[in-house]
Amino acid sequence: xxxxxxxxxxxxxxxxxxxxxxxxxxxxxxxxxxxxxxxxxxxxxxxxxxxxxxxxxxxxxxxxxxxxxxxxxxxxxxxxxxxxxxxxxxxxxxxxxxxxxxxxxxxxxxxx
Amino acid sequence: xxxxxxxxxxxxxxxxxxxxxxxxxxxxxxxxxxxxxxxxxxxxxxxxxxxxxxxxxxxxxxxxxxxxxxxxxxxxxxxxxxxxxxxxxxxxxxxxxxxxxxxxxxxxxxxxxx
Numbered sequence: 634x635x636x637x638x639x640x641x642x643x644x645x646x647x648x649x650x651x652x653x654x655x656x657x658x659x660x661x662x663x664x665x666x667x668x669x670x671x672x673x674x675x676x677x678x679x680x681x682x683x684x685x686x687x688x689x690x691x692x693x694x695x696x697x698x699x700x701x702x703x704x705x706x707x708x709x710x711x712x713x714x715x716x717x718x719x720x721x722x723x724x725x726x727x728x729x730x731x732x733x734x735x736x737x738x739x740x741x742x743x744x745x
Numbered sequence: 746x747x748x749x750x751x752x753x754x755x756x757x758x759x760x761x762x763x764x765x766x767x768x769x770x771x772x773x774x775x776x777x778x779x780x781x782x783x784x785x786x787x788x789x790x791x792x793x794x795x796x797x798x799x800x801x802x803x804x805x806x807x808x809x810x811x812x813x814x815x816x817x818x819x820x821x822x823x824x825x826x827x828x829x830x831x832x833x834x835x836x837x838x839x840x841x842x843x844x845x846x847x848x849x850x851x852x853x854x855x856x857x858x859x
Contacts (some may be wrong), residue, residue: 676850730841
């Protein structure tokens with residue numbers, strides 16, 4: 634059974650400082666990765682999708698994938714207080730894209 | 746673009762009560778999902794449906810029923826609410842189940858059982 638773990642559980646950064654979030658997974662055949670953001674009492678909003686090793690940038694959000702190390706990260710450039718939310722890592726495979734395993738999330742707090 | 750609507754937004758029930766949550770999407774997506782989100786536990790899949798009238802069990806289906814009445818709507822029933830239960834139920838939809846199909850989520854229904 635795929636395990637997806639996120640770290641840290643909670644992260645506080647100052648406005649404008651880079652925020653880095655980590656996600657490790659256990660199934661090396663995984664090839665479908667997404668980072669979602671969830672504001673309090675709201676649904677999930679996809680930030681970045683990445684399917685091959687390397688880097689994918691979407692605005693201020695950059696995902697790095699290293700499948701050999703079973704690791705995917707999210708870096709937020711110039712975070713703002715409005716970026717304070719829970720960030721969820723989601724992992725699946727191309728053949729079973731519906732079977733998404735989510736991490737428990739990282740609570741990000743951005744101080745003005 | 747499209748939108749997923751979930752009703753009600755907040756649901757308060759009594760122990761043992763049968764409770765129904767509804768979800769509508771206008772993406773014209775084939776596949777719909779119900780997830781449960783508990784504090785500190787991440788999202789867990791309850792049921793999903795590949796097409797109208799199809800139902801597939803997820804990891805957490807015990808204690809729940811689901812119904813895909815038409816392509817745009819997917820309902821979830823808590824068959825017997827558990828005392829002090831608190832969770833958020835999230836509905837999602839995607840175009841297909843394979844490839845790089847992205848799941849789009851609704852705002853959630855917050856359940857509290859007294």
